[in-house]
Every structure is written in C-alpha cells, then in structure tokens.
Amino acid sequence: MNRPRLIPCLLLKHGLIVRSQLFKVHQVIGNPMSTVERFSDWNVDELIVLDISQGEQGHDLRRDDLQQSYDGDNALDVLREISKVCFMPLTFGGNIQTLEGISERLAAGADKITLNTKAVEDPEFVKKAAERYGSQCIVVSIDVLKHEDGTYEVYTRGGQQSTGLFPDVWAKKAQELGAGEIFLNSIDRDGSAYGYDLELTDLVVKAVDIPVITCGGVGDYGDFAPGILQGGASALSAANIFHFYELSYPHAKQHCIDAGIPMRPVGLGNKYISREPTYNRQKEDSRLAERMERAHNKDFRAATPLNGPEDRTISWCKTCVYPSISAAPMEYNDEGECTGCQMARVKEQIPMTEWDRRKELLKAIVEKYRCHDGSRYDCVVAVSGGKDSYFQTHVIKEELGLNPLLVTYNGNNWTEVGWRNMLRMKEVFDCDHVLIQPSITVLKKLNRLAFQVMGDMNWHGHVGIMTAPVAVAAQNKIPLVFYGEHGYLDLCGQFSMNDFPEISYRDRQEHFARGYEWNYFVGREDLTSADMIPWKYPNDQELFGLDLRGIFLGNYVYWESNQHTKMVIEKYGFEVNKEPFDRTYRTMSNLDDMHENGAHDYLKYIKFGYGRATDHTCKDIRAGLMGRDEAIQKVNHYDPVKPSDLKRWLEYVDMSENDFDSIADTFRDPRVWWIEDGKWKRKINDVI
Template identity: 55%
Template sequence: MTKITYCTKCVYPSSSAVPLAFDEKGLCSGCRTSGEKAQIDWDDRKKKFEDIIEEYRNKDGTGYDLIIPVSGGKDSYFQVHLMKKIYGLNPLLVTYNGNNYTPTGMENLINMRNVFGVDHIFFTANIDVLKTLNRLGVQILGDMQWHYASGIYTYPIRVAVETKTPLMLWGEHGHMDLGGMHSYNDLVEFTYRYRHEHVIRGYEWTDFLKRAPEFGEKLTKQQLIPWMYPSDEEIASVGVRGIYTANYFKWDANIHGPMVMEKYGFKVPDEPFERTYRKMSNLDDMHENGVHDYLKFIKFGYGRATDHVCKDIRSGIMTRERGIELVKNMDHLKPKDTQRWLKYVGWTEEKFDKIADTFRDQRVWWIKDGQWWKDNLWREPSAYGKVHLDPKQQKKYLL
C-alpha cells in the first residue's frame, strides 16, 4: 500500500486532487510557488497589466472592454473593483448559475451589479438538465459539480465569441495557486487544454450525452448547448484571450475580503459552513463546501478545511498546529446539505453512499472490520464509517 505523505509546511496530502510534487525537504510545489509572491516586483506586473488592458480597451465605444466571469463572491468583487473603479473600463459580467446559490451569495451577486453599475448576464440552464447532470456527474466521475466547472469555463467564453469581446479576466489559476502547476514567472494564461484536462478532467458534454442511457437518463444534444466550447475557428476569429488577475496583483483573499465588505457591502453569513471555518468563500453554491466537498474527502481523504488551512498557512496568518486541529475537527463531517441535494436529484442516501464508495482512492483507504480506515495528518489511523460496497467490490481495499 502506498503511504500518503504530507507537506511539511502546509497540510496537503500527496493524494491531493490537484497534482503536487514534493522536494527533498517534504515541501509541496504549491508552497514553493506561493513563496514566489514575495520576490515579485508587483509594480512592474501592474504596468504589464495596464499595457494589456490598454491594448484591448474598446476605442470607439461600440463594444465592451472585456468580460469578467463572476460568481458574486469576494474575488469577483475585487476584479470588478479593479476594472471599473481603478481603471475606468466597461466590463460585461457573465455568471453561470448552478442553481444552488446560498441566500447570502445571491444577495451579494445582485448587490455587485448595482454598486458597480455594470451590465450583467446571468445564465441559468434548464433545471431538469442540471439535475440530470448532477446525477450523471456523481455516477460517471464522482462529482456532481462537473456541470458547474464546465459551465463556468464554457458559457462566458461563448459570450465572448458572441459579443466579439476578446479580453477575459479570470481570478486565480486554481491549479497554480493550490498545487504550483506553474510558476508566477510564467504569466500563464487561460487555455482550452487546461480547462479540458484539469478543470473538467477530460470529460466533455459528449461523454454525458453518450453515457446517459447507461444510467437510465435522457439528454439531447440541444440541451447541452451551454457546455459546448466554441471551436478553434470561433476563438481565433475574435482573438479570445484569458488572463489571470493573480499574475499581476498580489492576490490575498484575507485582504480583499474585508476591503470589499467595507467598501461595497459584501456580506458573509452569520455562521461558517460545517466543513470549513471560513465564512467568505464559495457562497455561490451551497453544496461546494458541503456534499460536493464531502465527496472529495471520500475520494482523496481530505476536504475544504484542508484547502483553506493551506491558503492561510501560506499567507502567514495560521500556524500548522492550528491548521491540523481544524482539519481534524472538520474534514470528515458529512454535512446537513446532503439531504437537500438528495431531495433535489431524487436519490436516497443509501444510493449516494454506495456510489460514492466506489470512487475511494486505494492509496488512501482500506477496509477493516466493515469500516473505512485511513492514515491521518496527525499520524494516527482512524475509522471513518460503514462500508457500502458489496463483497466483490471490497476486495481491492482489504489489507
């Protein structure tokens, strides 16, 4: 059995869903890349950014200056603040709605377009199709949020092509920020390849259309238009280019969050999510920190508390010891919103548990006495609940 190791600075495991590399001192690639921020000349990066936006500024007033994909979260607020208030640009905001906004998240989204005075496209797909994609996502790849990740990284680009707006402004490059996939010195930009191979893990709408009957579901090609990425020819005809804000401005949610709260009325809920201590993250989807993240724990043995702890350790505002304590208390919890999601898609909890168990990573989990076991960050193995697999399925997990 492969032994899981943990970063000696943050708390990410080697089983991370975002690929990590560890050096001879046990430091993960995400921590190394995060450390680059202190060495960057951010004034020089700002000038590079200003050159880019000046190049794409709509000179005759007949179109938008750029498109910003937004959820209405703290990061969206910061990006719109930069473009509208600091640089005086006229952005078009585009939101893909996964149909699971928290009340606070929806309030923030509506407030954002009002306080900034911007045009905003809010797209919601056929709800029955969304429910179908939720169910298929869990059964095909153990993730009900495939449609959401694909929608976020497809629909705004469709709008860019349709409105002939070439420049798109994204926030962070997720795999670079969490796992150090690239260096900040690479000034990496958005690519179809990154979206396809990493964000949606190689699955396109065609896979869902083809496999739907296998799971007793029905989908048509036309129902999946929102997830159809524009062709190379369409992208080239407009010259669509996606850049990341975090490559040009020192990105720190713990600074940006309070700023947009004070300046623009961004709100956080009274209580944090069950599976993380942070109140200001992922308000655009009630299941992102909940049952969706619980599936990540089932698959890879860690959850959202680990993600947030790692960010805060790297930012220097949390000790590793405190981080371990939070992970120990939160990462494993089965959240209450599981019941809401089950009702939404029409499943029983038993069905969900049986399917979820089939996606457990053999590097992480083993079975003993009818229970799931794994090693922990604090170096003591623990049991984490009943096994829902049949005897044949259990064999590969038995020691």
C-alpha cells in the same frame, strides 16, 4: 527546401506532463494524452517527448475519476496511449539503455528516439543504433550549462552530472557516430523566459552539418524567431510556453512566419481527430454499469487490496498539510515540500516594485483590447458574486477604467447570502450583467450523471464557469475575458509566478471537465445536443480570429483573499455567511454554491481523504495566518464531517442516502482507505 520546424517538447515524469525550471523544479501540468490530442488539433510539425522519471516510482495518473487513463505503469504504456492520438512525427527519449529498448519504443509508436546520458557514457552505442535503425531515427540530446566564466559544459543524468565535454565538440562527435539530429537544451535557460541562448546555438550549429533543434528559455512568442534568424537552428523547440496560453502553438508559428521564417502555414483542425473527444459509447456504458454494480454489491476496491495504515505510502507536505495524493496536481521536492508552498514562497518574495511593473503590463494588455468607439464592451468579467468577483470587478472598473460585461454561470446551488451578493453586483458597480441559466431539469440530470460517472456532481459548474464567459465574449466579439486568480497556481503551484498562464481549452477539458466533454452526456437520460449548449466552448477558428485571451488577474495584481474580503465588505457591503459551514471554518468562500463547501467537497474527502479545510488551512499557513499544528487540528476536525446540505442535494436529484454512500464508496482510493471492524478508516496526518 526543408522548411524550418516548430516542435513542442513534453517532459514526462512518472506518467504526468511537468513544467521544468532549471532541470530542478518540476510542476505537474497534467495528462499526456489530452496534451498530445491538443497538439494534434493544431497540426503540430513534430513532437518530442522526454521521459525524465527517476527511480522506481511507476507511471500513474493518480486519479480514478478521469475519463482518460491507461493500463500499465511505465513510459512504454504512456507512449502506446499517446501514439493513438498523435498525428505528427513523434520523437521519444529517456532512460534508454539497450537496442532492444529502442525497438520497444519504435514498436510502441515513436518515429525517432533521443539518446542523452547513454550516448555520452557509451558513444559506440550511438553508432550501433544508427547502423541498425538509420541515422534519421537517432537524435542525440545535449544538455548544456553555461558557467559563470562564460564557458559551456555538457551535463548528463538530468543535468546533474558534469562531463567535461564542450557542446560543439560532443555534437561533432555525435554526428560522426551517426546521429541524424542534435537536440540542444540550455540548462540555465530552462524555465527562465529569457529566450534561447543564441551564442550556444550558433556554436553548435557551426560545428555540425546535421539539423540542430534548439530549446530552453522561451517565455514569449517573440523569443522563437531569433533561434533561427540569429542562432541558425534548423528547428525551434520549447516546452513550458505551450502550456501557458490558448492556441499557443498557432500563435507562436504565426509570429515566426510574420518574422520571415518559411514555416508550414498555421493549420487549425485535424481531419483525423476532432477537438471534442469521440467516446466509445459501448465501453463507457460498460464502465458505468460496472461501477453501479460494484456499488450495489458493495464491492469496493479500497476494501481489500491493502491491510492497514502501515501499508499506505501517503505522506504530507512538511510546510503545509497537503497529502501526496492531492487531487490538485502537485510535486514534492527532496525536502518534502509541495510545489504549492514553494511557489507561495516565491510569491511572498516578490517586491512591490515588481507588482507595480506587473500592473503596467496589465495596463498595456488592456489598452490593446480596449474598445475606443463604444461599439462593444471592453471586456467580459467572469463573476460568481463571491469576494473574489467583487475584488476583480473593483480593479477592472475602478482602477483600470474599463466598461465590463459581467457574466455569471447559474448552477442553481446558491446560498441565500451568495444570491444576494451576486444580484447586488450590477448595482454597486453600475455594470451590465448577464446570467447564463441552464434548465433546472438538465441540471438535475447532469448532477446525477456526473456523480455516478466521476464522483463529482458539480461537473456542470466547473465546466460552466469556464465556458459561459468565453462563449459570451466570442458571441459579442469581445477579445478579453478576466478571471480572478489561477486556482492551481495558487493552490498547488502548478505554474511559476513568472508564467502568467491564461485560460485554455486543454486546461478546461482536462482539469475542469476531467476528460468528460459535453458530448459525453448526449443520449444519457435523454439529454440532447441542444440541452448541452451552455457547456459548448467556442471553436478554435473563432478563438484564433478574435485573438481571444482569458487573463487571470492574480498574475498581475497582488492577491490575498483575507485582505480583499475586508475591503469589499467595507466598500461594497459584501456579505459573508452568518452561519458556519459544516466542513470548513471559513465563512467567506464558495457562497455561490452551497455544495462546493459541502456535499461536493465531501466527495473529495471520500476519494482522497481530505477536503476544504485542508485547502483553506494550507492557504492560511502560506499567508502566515496559521501554524501547522493548528491546521492539523482543524483538518482532522472538519474534513471527516458529513455535511447537512447533502440532504438538499439528495432530494434535488431524487436519490437515497444509502445509494449515494454506496456509489461514493466505489471511488475511495486504496492508498488512503481501508475497512476495519466494518468501518472505513483512513491514514491521517496526526504528527508535525
């Protein structure tokens, strides 16, 4: 018997994985290599990757400070890289025009290919492909739109071109031409979270004898099983949901098995690949040595490739002031508006009745995980002592009535006011509070190493805050962890407000660690595995067995930091910084780490040409507190400032300012920077 399959689908757009909404809105999820690696950890049945890139823009990870990257600039280059970490059957499609194109994809690592637009426009091509490569290799992808009158129509060219074809008729024709499978996708269900279009699935399944893979609309684990039990599909596929939650594939499969579908059992851990990356030490040492040599010789990649601002292709969001080279993963629509602004507008339109509904959803989650016998804490709350920490603890303790354990990662970079705020939390909220405090010697080594390797001295902090609370929760068998707002949802619109994303190892590994896991540093500056315990994440078996979930409170409670700050000042005596920061006008943010608004943020400016003032003005523009013209003035005033806290950091790690500048300059992106009259120049946003 052929077992029903559960197949993740990844959408590849210009080298990055994206979340899709109605085939129109695309939000950048991130690196295809780390995503495929995670699927390999889960022993996924199969994988489908569709390249939906349009136009001449190349494939680009956009950043020079990532551990995982690839040479080249097209879909084949990406395919070659992901095939190295893909331990499951791989179907690859998109932009295939010739038989040679199929051969290239198979040679690059694909096991099967999908045909969509080409199949409709040249049906005989399907026949030729099946004859040459075998029907088992050819999957015809069918994108279907349901019209208001209830009729279905096949669309091509990324859901933009109507064809007049009925999906069942076209599927039957594709089978006659030699297709071995049908990949059926509902355009109007895409990203909707309404579940599969079971009527459409049933219609196509009954028209053909070959397997039908149904896709489009999954928003909950319970949406999967009906695709087989009611729709009759041979396999279930989804894209977005597998980016939302920790261990999403194993949990989805378990739901299907529990519903009576005889799928392969859940399997965690792959014998061919470990969850933590295995680094080629010789290659990594060579990369680092090359960077240090370039720093010593002042050989900077941004100094020579291009000439001046006219050769830079940087643009800025028409609503806020984010540049197209943003460190946060953004996309821009045809009107030149970033996904951050698009999602902020969606959030703004959410009525209070919907926030009330979300609060009830949160209460249901809380009741599921609340401890009723007093044997453990109800939840862990990740806190830094900042304004958001005060607000989320207020909601969890006072409004939800939970008994939380507060957990703080201490990166040893506190401002004086930030330290006082953090220590005061256990008193004003009457909570138990655990501080994870790594060795200062180890912290100094990690500051120095991470700066040299990735141009970010705060690797330890980014990874620490996403590790310590989860590790404490796992050790104490507490299945619920709370964080504040989802940073990338708020900042760059990485997700929809209806996605409710949760913490995950993949997100931590890719976006917080930039591909550099704790074991990367073992053996460097005599660091040992024991030294790195504070940055070791619980294993998948622990997470799955505990059903551990990391909730972002901002998905369920209306979040506006300016309002929350006023409340926590009045109610709990929260202190803001009395002295202004060098690089931003706000005095209420990042008090737990002086370098976040200072030296660390200055490095973001060195890399990408913008900094914290851009982040803050964009938030204030979206909140209606600032106009774009004022924001541009603030950005151009604050972003270039070299901060005074740099002196503290240089003394902390025993580094000269000249060495710091030289190493930092190796990370400058040539799309932003050039040298003119011996000085660094950048393209700036100086027009409305």
